[in-house]
Amino acid sequence: MLILFCVTKWLFSQVPSEVAMDSTAVENLNEVIISATRTKRQLTSIPLPTQLISAKTIAAANSIRLNDILEEQTGLLMVPDFGGVQGLQMQGLDSQYNLILIDGVPLIGRSAGTLDLSRVTVGNIKQIEIVKGPSSSLYGNEALAGIVNIITQTPGTGFTGRFYYRGGTFSSNDLNTELSYKKDKLGLYAFVNRFSNEGYDLVDSDDVNTVEPFHNYTFNTKINYEFSEKVKLFVSGRLYRQEQDNVASASSYNGESQIDEWNFHSKLELTFNESWHSQFEFYTTTYKAEEFLNDAADNLFSYSDFKQRFSRPEFRTVFKPNTHNSFITGVGVQFESLQRTDFFENPKFNSSYLYSQYEYTKNDEFNLILGLRFDRHNEYASQLSPKAAVRYKFNDKLAVKGSVSYGFKTPNFRQLYFDFTNATVGYTVLGYNAVTTIIPELEANGDIANLLVPLSGFEGNLKPERSIGYNFGINLGIDPKLKINLNLFRNEISNLTDTRVIARKTNGQNVFSYYNVNEIYTQGLELNASLKFNKNTVLTTGYQLLYAKDKKAIQAFKNGEVFARLTPTSPAFVLSKKDYFGLLNRSRHMLNFKLSYHMEKWNLDSNIRATYRSKFGLYDNNGNGYLDAYDTFVSGYSIFDFAINKTIFEHFKLGFGMDNFLDFNDPQNISNIAGRIVYGNVTINF
Amino acid sequence: MKSYNTYKTLIFLSVFVFTSCNDDEGSPLPADQYSQITNLHAPMTGGQGQEPSSGSFTKFDFATASVTTSDSDWDIAFRGTTIIVNGGTSTGDADEPERNGNAAAYIKSLPFSEVTSVVVSDFTQDSLEEGLAIPTGSGNGWYTYTGPPEHLILPIPGKTLVIRTHDFKYAKIEILSYYKDLDDSVAGNARYYTFNYLYNANENETTF
Numbered sequence: 098m099l100i101l102f103c104v105t106k107w108l109f110s111q112v113p114s115e116v117a118m119d120s121t122a123v124e125n126l127n128e129v130i131i132s133a134t135r136t137k138r139q140l141t142s143i144p145l146p147t148q149l150i151s152a153k154t155i156a157a158a159n160s161i162r163l164n165d166i167l168e169e170q171t172g173l174l175m176v177p178d179f180g181g182v183q184g185l186q187m188q189g190l191d192s193q194y195n196l197i198l199i200d201g202v203p204l205i206g207r208s209a210g211t212l213d214l215s216r217v218t219v220g221n222i223k224q225i226e227i228v229k230g231p232s233s234s235l236y237g238n239e240a241l242a243g244i245v246n247i248i249t250q251t252p253g254t255g256f257t258g259r260f261y262y263r264g265g266t267f268s269s270n271d272l273n274t275e276l277s278y279k280k281d282k283l284g285l286y287a288f289v290n291r292f293s294n295e296g297y298d299l300v301d302s303d304d305v306n307t308v309e310p311f312h313n314y315t316f317n318t319k320i321n322y323e324f325s326e327k328v329k330l331f332v333s334g335r336l337y338r339q340e341q342d343n344v345a346s347a348s349s350y351n352g353e354s355q356i357d358e359w360n361f362h363s364k365l366e367l368t369f370n371e372s373w374h375s376q377f378e379f380y381t382t383t384y385k386a387e388e389f390l391n392d393a394a395d396n397l398f399s400y401s402d403f404k405q406r407f408s409r410p411e412f413r414t415v416f417k418p419n420t421h422n423s424f425i426t427g428v429g430v431q432f433e434s435l436q437r438t439d440f441f442e443n444p445k446f447n448s449s450y451l452y453s454q455y456e457y458t459k460n461d462e463f464n465l466i467l468g469l470r471f472d473r474h475n476e477y478a479s480q481l482s483p484k485a486a487v488r489y490k491f492n493d494k495l496a497v498k499g500s501v502s503y504g505f506k507t508p509n510f511r512q513l514y515f516d517f518t519n520a521t522v523g524y525t526v527l528g529y530n531a532v533t534t535i536i537p538e539l540e541a542n543g544d545i546a547n548l549l550v551p552l553s554g555f556e557g558n559l560k561p562e563r564s565i566g567y568n569f570g571i572n573l574g575i576d577p578k579l580k581i582n583l584n585l586f587r588n589e590i591s592n593l594t595d596t597r598v599i600a601r602k603t604n605g606q607n608v609f610s611y612y613n614v615n616e617i618y619t620q621g622l623e624l625n626a627s628l629k630f631n632k633n634t635v636l637t638t639g640y641q642l643l644y645a646k647d648k649k650a651i652q653a654f655k656n657g658e659v660f661a662r663l664t665p666t667s668p669a670f671v672l673s674k675k676d677y678f679g680l681l682n683r684s685r686h687m688l689n690f691k692l693s694y695h696m697e698k699w700n701l702d703s704n705i706r707a708t709y710r711s712k713f714g715l716y717d718n719n720g721n722g723y724l725d726a727y728d729t730f731v732s733g734y735s736i737f738d739f740a741i742n743k744t745i746f747e748h749f750k751l752g753f754g755m756d757n758f759l760d761f762n763d764p765q766n767i768s769n770i771a772g773r774i775v776y777g778n779v780t781i782n783f
Numbered sequence: 784m785k786s787y788n789t790y791k792t793l794i795f796l797s798v799f800v801f802t803s804c805n806d807d808e809g810s811p812l813p814a815d816q817y818s819q820i821t822n823l824h825a826p827m828t829g830g831q832g833q834e835p836s837s838g839s840f841t842k843f844d845f846a847t848a849s850v851t852t853s854d855s856d857w858d859i860a861f862r863g864t865t866i867i868v869n870g871g872t873s874t875g876d877a878d879e880p881e882r883n884g885n886a887a888a889y890i891k892s893l894p895f896s897e898v899t900s901v902v903v904s905d906f907t908q909d910s911l912e913e914g915l916a917i918p919t920g921s922g923n924g925w926y927t928y929t930g931p932p933e934h935l936i937l938p939i940p941g942k943t944l945v946i947r948t949h950d951f952k953y954a955k956i957e958i959l960s961y962y963k964d965l966d967d968s969v970a971g972n973a974r975y976y977t978f979n980y981l982y983n984a985n986e987n988e989t990t991f
Contacts, residue, residue, distance in 0.1 A: 546874065546875060546876070546914075547874070547911070547912070547913075547914050549914075598920045598921075598923065601914065601919065601920065603875070603876070604829065604836055607920050607921075658892055658941075659941070660892075660894060660939075660940040660941025660942075661940050661941075662940045665959055665960055665965045666959050666960075666965070666977075666979075668812055668894055668895060668896055669894040669895065669940035669941040669957070670894060671894070671941065716929050716930070716933070717927065717929070717937075718929065718933075718935075718937070719937065719940060720926065720927050720937030720938050720939045720940055721927070721939055721940055721941070722922050722927050722939065765932075
């Protein structure tokens with residue numbers, strides 16, 4: 098009896114202190130990820146390289162748009178593209194090779210290949226899940242470098258609401274209102290975000306601003322209804338609209354650009370018994386971008402539009418015969434269409450797919466995933482995407498994991514159907530499928546001086562770009578205070594699509610089209626570590642080493658075909674393989690630090706964050722066509738941020754911070770870095 | 784603060800490791816191994832817009848080492864980035880001079896000083912069907928075009944233009960710049976060639 102009493106006392110006295118002492122460890126056990134398997138799984142058990150960003154982390158950084166928080170993560174880089182958009186580079190691969198999902202369904206609207214992530218507010222995000230490495234075995238097209246899945250908030254219990262405002266430099270205003278209701282079987286959720294910015298100019302010598310004034314709205318509503326424990330319905334709608342001034346480099350022209358996006362997502366979940374569970378999902382979305390310019394007399398000078406539709410019904414079933422084994426199978430159809438200025442026809446893509454994934458789990462010690470997906474497409478050869486991943490935990494301090502997977506990306510509409518002639522310079526770009534129609538027309542007009550690639554070269558199909566990814570990771574928990582995760586990666590990409598000159602025009606310019614040529618690889622390592630000094634002070638750090646190279650370029654350097662000069666008039670000399678730097682806009686080193694401190698007495702959270710990126714090249718500037726050691730590089734740079742948030746009476750929170758407080762900027766080379774941003778914010782929960 | 788130092792060390796290391804330099808490759812060629820033409824003006828009209836490029840070519844004669852207006856005693860001619868030879872047939876380009884000589888050319892992927900002899904079988908002439916002996920277009924011939932935002936025309940280092948003159952003599956050329964006084968910071972400086980060349984005045988002698 099006494100012993101029992103003692104044991105009970107020991108248990109009860111231990112448990113709370115254990116929780117208080119090591120709350121992150123407890124949290125880690127509860128961290129759940131959906132994206133890797135399409136079912137809820139404990140993060141640590143996943144045999145793939147994954148990263149999870151919680152709402153708490155986003156709030157601590159006072160982020161407002163998706164790009165704000167992603168650029169602070171290890172190995173992720175936001176790269177500016179034409180028209181002020183920012184795309185994500187992951188494992189050294191560009192925005193067009195990663196798939197961005199909201200609640201498991203894809204975000205569309207890549208007008209020039211880049212999906213702009215500043216479009217997405219983080220105001221309604223519950224967590225962001227990142228799975229690196231090719232993931233086409235589950236997600237199909239575009240999941241070549243990896244996926245980012247944004248999990249949005251769901252109704253909590255009772256009636257709750259939240260109001261958030263952040264104001265800062267450049268008259269930027271971000272306003273969120275969130276209402277949530279849940280009682281018995283019904284859950285309702287509504288969210289509104291308005292984000293505006295007066296724009297700013299970092300380059301005085303031109304007529305345009307670095308960012309023109311804009312404002313945008315995001316609306317999101319959700320309904321959850323439980324017909325019974327076994328039948329649940331989820332319906333979600335999202336609307337996004339952005340209006341922005343459109344100014345041409347000659348100041349007499351101005352106009353507006355507008356983006357409208359909406360999506361509808363519904364899911365019916367059926368639980369038959371402990372082993373069988375099914376979901377019917379229907380998703381449809383439209384993205385429309387329009388812009389015009391008027392001349393000084395207010396007459397229309399130019400207009401362009403881009404309208405993409407995407408619909409996808411999917412049915413999937415999970416079968417779990419026992420605690421060790423689990424199967425998931427899904428089948429779906431995709432319809433995609435695009436209307437766009439400068440296209441020679443309005444293309445439609447239809448595809449159907451079937452995937453299956455098997456998981457074996459043994460007591461958190463051994464995990465295995467085997468997956469396979471088959472995609473049938475109306476324009477391309479069918480794709481078969483396998484994946485195998487395994488994790489083994491030796492003990493509480495050491496676990497290893499490895500995976501091999503396949504990813505593909507079908508050519509986009511632009512690479513197939515583009516028919517564009519630059520009005521000021523006079524060159525022409527044709528999509529692969531447009532060539533056999535448009536070239537004869539240009540020839541009939543007398544625009545073609547000579548054809549460099551015969552039309553017979555365009556009779557087959559442009560092939561999907563494909564990648565095989567290898568990842569190997571080690572998770573070390575040296576003690577509860579110090580955790581280190583290491584991941585080595587290599588992505589082998591073939592059939593990479595590039596442009597080449599196919600004909601010479603009589604105006605001295607060229608006709609370009611797309612073709613499969615390049616083979617590249619990206620490889621490197623990623624290291625993440627967290628060190629907990631005490632219960633209130635945590636340091637996290639991450640590092641990525643990256644080599645991203647074109648195999649043909651390596652060969653050219655090896656063959657001694659590449660030369661450089663030290664000064665414009667000095668003799669040319671041959672370069673060696675070690676002089677080849679790699680692909681454009683890739684940094685060899687990226688580093689981040691975050692030091693968080695919680696001051697209990699004042700209920701105050703503060704953090705200081707830093708990101709560093711080593712030198713990179715934006716273009717070849719010594720004429721040899723490759724980025725080599727004798728080119729001019731953009732110097733490495735660091736950005737430092739800090740944020741303080743104070744909670745008052747549980748329901749109120751005040752925040753203050755400075756992003757990029759050392760005011761680094763380089764608008765010529767890195768147009769998405771605005772310089773120092775000072776802000777304040779307030780959150781009211783009710 | 785330890786972390787900050789580590790961070791600085793890493794930055795320092797990365798700068799140190801990836802900044803290497805070869806000092807021995809900047810010395811100029813001996814003066815007897817080349818001649819230089821500076822700021823050869825090669826204007827062009829049209830071309831940049833919808834209309835075909837036009838305007839007369841700037842003709843160059845190796846024997847006199849100068850720009851010429853002669854109808855027959857010229858070897859190569861420049862207009863914008865286009866270089867034609869006085870040999871072959873018309874490519875259909877507006878305002879091309881009549882080709883009445885035996886000039887021909889090819890591009891050798893070797894530094895200027897290392898091209899010491901001529902491979903006669905490599906020569907081609909201009910024609911409508913085959914295009915120009917010295918191809919145009921970024922990366923195809925003697926230059927690369929950087930595209931936006933700089934829009935520069937940069938000579939490809941290590942590309943030597945080997946020329947047969949209109950009267951069966953041989954020369955080699957290394958284009959150094961497409962901009963007046965080598966200054967590419969002003970767009971208006973474009974279409975001024977500076978090049979090194981070596982001309983062998985002995986007929987049919989194929990070495991330099």
